[in-house]
Amino acid sequence: MPSSDPSTPIPKVRLEIKQGTAIGPGKAKLLEALARTGSISAAARDMDMSYRRAWLLASSLNRAFKEPLVEASKGGSGGGGALLTPLGYEVLRRYRRLEQKAMRAIEADMRVFNTLLREGGEAPTDVFADDSAGALDTGHQGAASSPAGNPVEARAGTMVDAPVTTTARPRGRPRKAGGTAG
Template identity: 50%
Template sequence: MTTHHSDHPQTPRLRVLLGEVTAMGPGKAMLLEAIREKGSISAAARSVGMSYRRAWDLVETMNQSFREPMVETAKGGSGGGGAQVTEFGERVLARYREMEARATAAIRAELDAFSEFLADSARPD
């Protein structure tokens, strides 16, 4: 059975740039959600298949790109370290996800039509 291209429409990837730096994008949003869930950058990185170094770099970029920190960290010790998404970070993440949903909804018909140009192997199953 062959599926029609619009059965699996492509999803746009929204990136918010600050100069040449991506202040927020899909990877950073996914990492923030994982930090919220796991309570640490290392556990969040593992859960999304990212190296700790890459995750730390993304957190640093976010913290430098916004007016307030997106993630706060605690140094390790007897209780261990950890990280949490700040209240400000939660607000930014929610706004980003809303923008992403609106952008996708706004171009849904065009995405469906565009998927007709894609090879069958390029379509997600």
């Protein structure tokens, strides 16, 4: 499983359960908070979210499934409340199990990604801001900028004009063969 180190990124599993409706870590935490507190308002406070937001999330889950996941009772002299239904517990249990399976499946790749990340998570300043040698525009570098890394040798600080082969990947969506974009 992912490291408990707070600087280690932890992937999040989000399932689109039907068009326009998803369940992810936030809704799962809400269901857990509802089960623990027995109240939408208490669950919302636990999650530092508004009552309205918690109610809307619970309501969206209720609409997505054949039966409600959360049953709420109106307030009154004894106060209101909200309970997870048996289906609510089942959905939460299955989501958490699926989340664990997904984490195990990507664990080795996450270890590799973690070794590739910069310490402290800070990105450097814009590394492409200073292009005084023209390396990004033309693929050439002057001898003064980096002669050792230049595939075309420069003599006496001059630019050598030679073809440079690069491998480019297309950006955006691929076009269909034989057709036009659009």
